[in-house]
Amino acid sequence: MGQEGVYSEEGPVRQTTVDGFWLDAHEVTNQQFGEFVEATGYVTVAERPVDTAAFGVPIDQIPPDLLKPGSAVFTPPNRPSQNYADWWEYRPGTNWKKPYGPAGQDYRSEEPVVHLAYEDMKAFASWRGGRLPTEAEWEFAAGAGEPSSTDQPEEANSWQGPFPMVNQETDGFEGISPVGCYKPNPHGLYDMIGNVWEMTSDLYRAGHNLKDRENPRGPSENAAYDPHNPGFISRVIKGGSYLCAPNYCQRYRPAARSGRDPGMGASNVGFRLAYDEKPFAR
Numbered sequence: 001m002g003q004e005g006v007y008s009e010e011g012p013v014r015q016t017t018v019d020g021f022w023l024d025a026h027e028v029t030n031q032q033f034g035e036f037v038e039a040t041g042y043v044t045v046a047e048r049p050v051d052t053a054a055f056g057v058p059i060d061q062i063p064p065d066l067l068k069p070g071s072a073v074f075t076p077p078n079r080p081s082q083n084y085a086d087w088w089e090y091r092p093g094t095n096w097k098k099p100y101g102p103a104g105q106d107y108r109s110e111e112p113v114v115h116l117a118y119e120d121m122k123a124f125a126s127w128r129g130g131r132l133p134t135e136a137e138w139e140f141a142a143g144a145g146e147p148s149s150t151d152q153p154e155e156a157n158s159w160q161g162p163f164p165m166v167n168q169e170t171d172g173f174e175g176i177s178p179v180g181c182y183k184p185n186p187h188g189l190y191d192m193i194g195n196v197w198e199m200t201s202d203l204y205r206a207g208h209n210l211k212d213r214e215n216p217r218g219p220s221e222n223a224a225y226d227p228h229n230p231g232f233i234s235r236v237i238k239g240g241s242y243l244c245a246p247n248y249c250q251r252y253r254p255a256a257r258s259g260r261d262p263g264m265g266a267s268n269v270g271f272r273l274a275y276d277e278k279p280f281a282r
Contacts, residue, residue, distance in 0.1 A: 001139055001216075002208050003148050003255035009206040010255045016136050016213045022275040023133060023141050026179035026190040027112035027198065028124065033096060034109075036124050045117035046071040046095040046265055054263060056231070068092035071115040072266040073101060074175075074243060076164055082248070087164045088266075099267055110178040112196045112270035118235060118262030121199055121271045129280075130273035132201040135236045135257065136216045137274055142192035142239060142254035144185045150250060155182040156194030156240075158252045163245035175242055176268075193252050194244065196270035197237040197260070204234040204259035226259035234259030241268040 002013040036042060050067050052059050059067075070092035077086045093102030096115045107113070116124075125131050133141070152158060157177045161168035173181075180190045192198075202218025204226050209219070218224075218236065226234035237260040240251035251258065260269060273279075 001136060006150060010257060012210055014210050016216055018136050018140050018215055021137055022278055024272040027270045027272045029110055029179055030107040030113045031109040033113040036127050042123055044095055044120045046115050065092050066090055070094045074267050080165055111176045114196060114267050114270050115265035117265055125273055128273060130275045132199060133274035134217055135200045135202040138200050138238045139254050141187055141189055144187045152246050153193055153252055156252055157242045158194045159243055159245035163248040193239050195242055196268050197241045198239050199271040200236045200238055202236040204236045229259055229261060235262045237269060243268055
């Protein structure tokens with residue numbers, strides 16, 4: 001588990017063990033999430049009134065758009081920039097049903113569902129009889145016993161061209177692709193790398209604990225810390241997304257990891273479920 005020589009938060013490399021588990025062959029799709037919403041009437045965080053207390057500052061210091069329900073959408077900048085704030089926009093009215101904003105197209109059934117908060121994912125998992133995988137489980141499933149590499153994979157939806165200005169789309173997709181468009185890995189799992197980041201159940205800290213080797217579950221809240229999101233608890237996301245490119249975010253690898261604010265979704269973050277017993281087909 002882990003990888004050396006790329007990003008420091010991926011090390012140190014260590015040997016771990018995980019108990020047996022089942023994992024969905026692909027990310028949860030819009031169709032699957034829609035079935036959950038139809039059956040339960042569930043309303044996602046991005047569709048609810050904004051909890052202003054979560055900002056931790058007086059309401060008059062919060063930009064007006066952030067007081068409206070919505071989510072974060074990737075928006076290519078009109079000039080070269082390495083500042084992620086230049087290509088992300090909080091867009092009111094954006095949610096899993098309208099992934100590009102209220103004026104954009106509706107969701108596509110076979111694409112991974114995005115714009116979900118962690119509690120939305122947990123609610124779906126409970127209804128489906130599963131859970132979010134741990135980081136160790138996810139990485140074991142994604143690696144499938146193959147050697148580590150830093151090469152941009154051919155069988156994955158990632159960014160071709162200089163990010164974030166030029167998207168050559170040589171893989172046939174400008175953004176998210178439907179699940180299962182690429183060959184599965186040796187475990188029969190699709191899109192473990194690229195397409196959308198996948199949420200895990202682990203809290204995030206930069207780097208691994210060498211002593212945490214038996215069914216690791218990540219740090220406690222007291223030990224969790226994300227230097228890119230100080231003051232807030234982050235969770236581990238894995239696998240990279242369609243925005244990962246050789247010149248930026250080379251996280252199209254099983255060992256790649258990042259911290260993610262669990263309270264808000266984004267247009268490049270999804271999830272898949274793990275199970276302790278073989279799930280029934282649904």
